[in-house]
Amino acid sequence: MSAAQDALRLWLRLFSTTTLVERALDRALKREFGSTLPRFDLLAQLERAPEGLRMGELSERILTTGGNVTWLVRALEADKLVTRRVSPTDKRAAVVRLTAAGKRHFAAMARAHERWIADIFAALPAADRRAMHAQLGVVKDRIRSPRTTA
């Protein structure tokens, strides 16, 4: 088989596997917590940033558009899970933070989420998991400095 077909096959499997995991997680989050994967991902970023994050930082990190972040944050704000304040150093910027309720809510979801993920990837030996992590890193770097695709 040619290298090109070989790459294609890998991509198809990468795509389908990720999509399947994604859907499984999203459905589980809906079922157990009435949330969704995009919401969870956004909260996860905030959890790691106690000082809060600006809208633009959020949009970079969760790989979505600015308009979408505005939309997501508005919804999470309505649920009292995050707050939004004008940055003291830059009046254009909004800083988003988790509320106490947001932290609790996220912590509960994170425990379940971690269990689900661990269960799925337990199918793979630890050495394979590490290898795959490294290999994906290589691919990821390549996309950031592409030859023909950008």
Next chain:
Amino acid sequence: MSAAQDALRLWLRLFSTTTLVERALDRALKREFGSTLPRFDLLAQLERAPEGLRMGELSERILTTGGNVTWLVRALEADKLVTRRVSPTDKRAAVVRLTAAGKRHFAAMARAHERWIADIFAALPAADRRAMHAQLGVVKDRIRSPRTTA
């Protein structure tokens, strides 16, 4: 690091890498052909099935809902890339096929698509590509017969 955190890290990288590739492909398809990745994926399935596919088969294969397939096929039909006929053996079912124009259009996109993919995954040695393909297969199987997530 615990196995659970290890798995989480792998999943985050899997997710972000796939999303980045997906967006790069989608943008390239838009730019070069005025199409999108979901459209391309649907056409790719039809290309492999000269006898055509039913709506339900399409929805399984491209991992999307029935309603979405109806929507996609309607759009592709409007562009004269596919046709839809009632199945002669089952009047409930619709059989979708590529038109001649659809085949040409897909062939052109497929060549470019294959180049883009080959370029991205060329970052990985052939042995790694094969290993990753196999490993992803293991994960994929696990999702289809999950322990706690379904």
Next chain:
DNA sequence: GCCGAATCCTTGATATTTGAAGTAATGGAC
């Protein structure tokens, strides 16, 4: 300090996707 370009974000119009509910057709049990 002032100007123009760049940055940060929101808005509004669309596009896409999902999910639930509805319609039509099938097939197996009787």
Next chain:
DNA sequence: GTCCATTACTTCAAATATCAAGGATTCGGC
């Protein structure tokens, strides 16, 4: 043949995502 559960698909509304355009603010050079 008839009935009913199942299957195949569509429809509609709601959720989510994109994109382009616009308002406010900042920053660097002057």
